[in-house]
Amino acid sequence: MKKIYSVLVENRAGVxxxxxxxxxxxxxxxxxxxxxxxxxxxxxxxxxxxxGDQRTIEQIEKQLNKKIDxxxxxxxxxxxxxxxxxxxxxxxxxxxxxxxxxxxxxxLKADIVDMSKSYMLIQLCDTPERTTLLINMLKSVSxxxxxxxxxxxxxxxxxxxx
Amino acid sequence: MNGADAMIKSLEKEGVTALFGYPGVAICPFFNxxxxxxxxxxxxxxxxxxGHAASGYARxxxxxxxxxATSGPGATNLITGIxxxxxxxxPLVCITGQVNSELLGSDVFQEADITGxxxxxxxxxxLVKDVEDIPRVFKEAFHIASTGRKGPVLIDVPIDVxxxxxxxxxxxxxxxxxxxxxxxxxxxxxxKKVVKELAKAERxxxxxxxxxxxxxxxxxxxxxxxxxxxxxxSTMMGLGVMPTEHPLYFGMVGNNGKPYANxxxxxxxxxxxxxxxxADRAMSQPGLIIENKVMVHIDVDPAEIGKNVGPxxxxxxxxxxxxxxxxxxxxxxxxxxxxNTLDLYKETMKVKRNPDKNYVDPAVFIKILSEELDEDAIYxxxxxQNQIWSCSYHIVKKGKFLTSGGMGTMGYSIPAAMGAKKAxxxxxxxxxxxxxxxxxxxxxxxxxRQHNIPIKIIVFNNQCLGMVREYQHYTYKDHYSxxxxxxxxxxxxxxxxxDVKYMKIENMKDVREKIKIFLSEPxxxxxxxxxxxxxxxx
Numbered sequence: 001m002k003k004i005y006s007v008l009v010e011n012r013a014g015v016x017x018x019x020x021x022x023x024x025x026x027x028x029x030x031x032x033x034x035x036x037x038x039x040x041x042x043x044x045x046x047x048x049x050x051x052g053d054q055r056t057i058e059q060i061e062k063q064l065n066k067k068i069d070x071x072x073x074x075x076x077x078x079x080x081x082x083x084x085x086x087x088x089x090x091x092x093x094x095x096x097x098x099x100x101x102x103x104x105x106x107x108l109k110a111d112i113v114d115m116s117k118s119y120m121l122i123q124l125c126d127t128p129e130r131t132t133l134l135i136n137m138l139k140s141v142s143x144x145x146x147x148x149x150x151x152x153x154x155x156x157x158x159x160x161x162x
Numbered sequence: 163m164n165g166a167d168a169m170i171k172s173l174e175k176e177g178v179t180a181l182f183g184y185p186g187v188a189i190c191p192f193f194n195x196x197x198x199x200x201x202x203x204x205x206x207x208x209x210x211x212x213g214h215a216a217s218g219y220a221r222x223x224x225x226x227x228x229x230x231a232t233s234g235p236g237a238t239n240l241i242t243g244i245x246x247x248x249x250x251x252x253p254l255v256c257i258t259g260q261v262n263s264e265l266l267g268s269d270v271f272q273e274a275d276i277t278g279x280x281x282x283x284x285x286x287x288x289l290v291k292d293v294e295d296i297p298r299v300f301k302e303a304f305h306i307a308s309t310g311r312k313g314p315v316l317i318d319v320p321i322d323v324x325x326x327x328x329x330x331x332x333x334x335x336x337x338x339x340x341x342x343x344x345x346x347x348x349x350x351x352x353x354k355k356v357v358k359e360l361a362k363a364e365r366x367x368x369x370x371x372x373x374x375x376x377x378x379x380x381x382x383x384x385x386x387x388x389x390x391x392x393x394x395x396s397t398m399m400g401l402g403v404m405p406t407e408h409p410l411y412f413g414m415v416g417n418n419g420k421p422y423a424n425x426x427x428x429x430x431x432x433x434x435x436x437x438x439x440x441a442d443r444a445m446s447q448p449g450l451i452i453e454n455k456v457m458v459h460i461d462v463d464p465a466e467i468g469k470n471v472g473p474x475x476x477x478x479x480x481x482x483x484x485x486x487x488x489x490x491x492x493x494x495x496x497x498x499x500x501x502n503t504l505d506l507y508k509e510t511m512k513v514k515r516n517p518d519k520n521y522v523d524p525a526v527f528i529k530i531l532s533e534e535l536d537e538d539a540i541y542x543x544x545x546x547q548n549q550i551w552s553c554s555y556h557i558v559k560k561g562k563f564l565t566s567g568g569m570g571t572m573g574y575s576i577p578a579a580m581g582a583k584k585a586x587x588x589x590x591x592x593x594x595x596x597x598x599x600x601x602x603x604x605x606x607x608x609x610x611r612q613h614n615i616p617i618k619i620i621v622f623n624n625q626c627l628g629m630v631r632e633y634q635h636y637t638y639k640d641h642y643s644x645x646x647x648x649x650x651x652x653x654x655x656x657x658x659x660x661d662v663k664y665m666k667i668e669n670m671k672d673v674r675e676k677i678k679i680f681l682s683e684p685x686x687x688x689x690x691x692x693x694x695x696x697x698x699x700x
Contacts, residue, residue: 010341013289018281025282055468062465068286068306071341 002031003057004081004153006074007046007064011037015069019046022067028052028060032085032128032150043071049083049128049151076155083153085131088113089122090144097141104137119144165293166191166324168331169257170199172300175333178228180204180219180584182212182577186232188272189259191324193230204584204613207605209236211577213243213314214603217252218581221564222540222589224378226307227581230257234272237318238279242571245283247314249568250399251376253307254314255300263291263320277318285313293326297333305337310344311463312376344462348479353487355475356434356458361493363432363456365500366392369415371444372399372567373437373461374481382485383436384408390495392434393504395423397444398553399567400437406557412504416444418550422507427451429503434458437481440470441568460484513554521694522667524548524622527677528555528594531620534677536590540564540582544575544595547628547698552594561589573602579617580610590618590681597623597647607660607686616686619662621653624693635699653690663687 009015016035023030031049038045050060057075064073093101105112105122108130114121124134128151135146163171169192173181180202185193196203206212209231216227227247231240237258247254260266261273277287286306288299296319303315360366374383380403387394387410394404395415404411413420415427427433427445433455440448440459448471459466459473460481467476477484517523528551535541543552543565556563564582566574579593600621610617627645634642657664665680667673667689680689 014277017278021281055472058468059465062468066311066463066465068339068342 001053001057002049002051002078003060004076004078004083004151005046005048005050005060005064006076006153007048008038008071008073009044009046009067010069010071011042011044012069015044016046018067018069019064022063023048023050023060026059026063028056034150034152047150047152049153074155076153078153081153081155083127083151084125085128085151086125086149087123087131087134088147089124089135089138090146091120091122091138092118092142092144093120094118101138101141104134108134108137110134163328163331164191164195164324165290165296165319165326165328166195167198168293168296168328169300169319169324170195170201171331172297172333173201173228174199176226176300176304178226181228181230182206182215182219182581183230184209184212184232184236186234186236186259186272188233188261188321189230189236189257189324191321192257192259192319203230204580204609204615206577206609209239210243210573211580211603211606211609213240213247213254213256214571214574214577215581215584216254216256217243217247217250218542218564218578219585220252220254220581221375221578222562222582223585226253226255226304228255228257232259232272233261233276234274236272237276238274241280241283244280244314244316246566246569246571246574248283248285250372250566251312252314253312255303255307256314256316258316258318259324260289260318260320262322264322266320277316280316283314284316285311287316287318289318289320290323291320293323293328296323296328297331301334302337302339305339306342310342345464345478346480346483348460348477348484348487350487352475352477353484353491356477357488357491357493359432359456359458359475360390360392361495363495364497365430366432366434366497367426367430368392368394368434368436369397369427369438369444370394370400370403370436371397371438374400374403375562377437377462377481379482379485382482382489386485386488389489390493391497391501393426393497393501395426397438397567398565401553401565402558402561402563405559410501412508414553417446418443418553420511420554421513422504422511425507425511426504430455432456432458434460435473436460437462439466445471517697518694520669521697522622522673522691523670524551524691524693524697525555526670527667527673527691528552529557530674531677532557534674534681535561535592537561539590539592540579540586542575542579542582542591542593544593544599545570545572546596546599547624547632548594548596548599548622550629551622572599575599576603576606576617576619579619580606580615583615583617584613592618592620594620595622596628597621597625597650598627601647601650604656607656607662610686611660611662616684618681619686619688621688621690622693623650623653623690624695624697625650626695628693628695628698631695632699653688657688664690666690666692668692
């Protein structure tokens with residue numbers, strides 16, 4: 001089972017280490033992790049995608065709650081959330097495949113944000129699935145390097161907000 | 163006033179009267195300021211034992227124990243003490259000196275990232291970078307250590323912060339932590355559910371863990387059990403919640419516990435676990451145990467509930483509060499038939515021993531020792547076969563039974579007994595260890611002598627690491643490896659070197675008289691008991 005944890009923490013030195021250390025110590029998976037400041041500079045938001053059985057998922061939330069630097073945890077399913085990932089891919093191209101790459105980018109709504117005579121830098125901001133899809137599509141081309149942010153997610157909008 | 167003065171002042175505000183520590187350059191400002199205070203510093207002989215001594219102090223007083231070490235190796239030596247306290251949820255404030263804050267991260271002499279290194283054994287930690295934060299940090303540290311699920315908190319203070327001048331010392335009256343609000347009161351709906359189950363049950367049993375002692379709820383639990391005549395078993399950490407010979411008490415559970423205690427749990431239709439983790443040593447297959455019964459789990463830590471076993475009724479809160487709320491509930495019940503069955507189990511499921519007459523039989527020895535000890539004696543058991551014997555045969559009356567249950571740290575008994583004796587000078591304090599565990603903390607004989615903390619030490623000498631030997635006997639078919647302790651010192655000579663009164667018992671002849679003499683002598687004493695290496699394994 002996959003779960004997304006949106007963890008609000010005190011923006012202090014060492015807090016990310018405490019949170020990620022908890023996952024490794026208790027053998028919880030981290031599929032992806034992203035950290036950033038919130039609207040309040042004293043608070044950071046750590047978005048963690050993790051998977052495990054019901055007991056593990058419950059333990060992750062409880063153990064996170066025990067951490068004194070953790071302010072609030074929101075746990076939700078992928079299905080009720082909007083999740084996005086930003087990816088940058090650098091590929092090497094030549095005359096024969098240039099058009100194909102541009103077509104892939106077009107279909108998957110990726111942007112070419114930088115270019116030289118033999119390299120292209122492609123940017124995609126989309127769901128983790130579509131990000132992986134772009135990688136698979138580009139595998140036939142020579143991928144030079146990839147940078148991904150990890151998943152960011154928030155629950156979908158309701159009529160009232162908790 | 164500088165930072166070090168503020169640290170001492172904060173400790174005074176928290177009512178600290180003694181601490182256990184070992185100085186070094188990075189903590190020197192602190193040990194300089196302490197000279198102006200009434201707080202007594204006990205110089206241990208290695209930092210790990212400062213942690214254990216503070217733990218013993220905390221466990222007999224219910225207050226926070228304080229230990230202090232310097233940066234680098236001082237701090238890393240302390241880690242085992244911290245981890246031991248963490249595993250048993252003992253409230254400690256551990257203070258470490260640190261290198262100059264401007265040099266942090268540059269691997270200078272005696273620098274260790276102690277907040278990072280000890281992270282997984284700490285309830286919380288602070289690295290103080292601003293001298294003005296000292297009063298708030300100390301206030302928070304004592305609060306965090308002693309509330310909710312208790313545990314060790316570390317305060318790491320760089321030497322320049324200790325030396326920096328503080329504009330004004332204001333000790334906060336209360337803490338303001340938006341993220342830390344432990345549950346105290348149990349949910350009344352859940353309490354009523356438990357009462358309903360109790361009224362319905364035919365064979366209820368309470369399993370009391372160390373959490374009952376940490377909450378100071380021994381009396382409340384006993385009164386509740388007595389009011390409705392509910393039988394009680396305990397985990398190793400819960401030993402002492404009920405007097406051993408109480409008619410409603412049916413022993414310690416687990417693979418080292420009493421067979422009739424385990425049978426009682428298995429046969430029950432309502433299991434109420436109070437302040438216990440349901441960890442592997444107490445219940446090796448918790449999933450199987452709770453089949454065909456209702457399980458209630460009462461704990462202050464919500465994360466413990468459902469961690470090892472999923473209870474039918476979870477109840478989160480401070481045990482003392484919850485038991486007080488239970489006392490307000492009334493219900494009809496009669497478990498006499500069940501208690502008769504348990505009495506029968508107790509009578510028929512006794513462990514048969516076959517001791518060698520040429521040695522001291524630890525089982526009988528501990529029983530006689532218990533009878534000769536003061537009613538309120540504090541008994542500290544070490545780790546190994548000696549721990550299992552102590553758990554099995556020591557009879558707790560009004561005293562306490564301390565041991566390292568969660569971490570199983572060898573060498574715990576002597577420093578913990580020292581801490582307990584320092585706290586309660588007029589109580590009889592006894593440390594019972596093996597020849598292996600004794601040698602892990604025998605350097606503390608010097609501390610005991612220097613600071614005049616007279617405890618009684620019993621060493622079960624079987625000239626080997628008995629518990630590992632036992633394991634190798636069963637698992638590796640007597641293929642013994644690295645368990646021979648024949649290089650051990652002559653304990654008579656060692657005792658004389660430390661000015662400790664020494665006695666030796668070779669067999670069971672006149673044991674009671676010898677124990678009487680040993681206990682009645684003033685000052686620190688060491689009693690060596692020769693034990694059959696083959697005990698248990700033959």
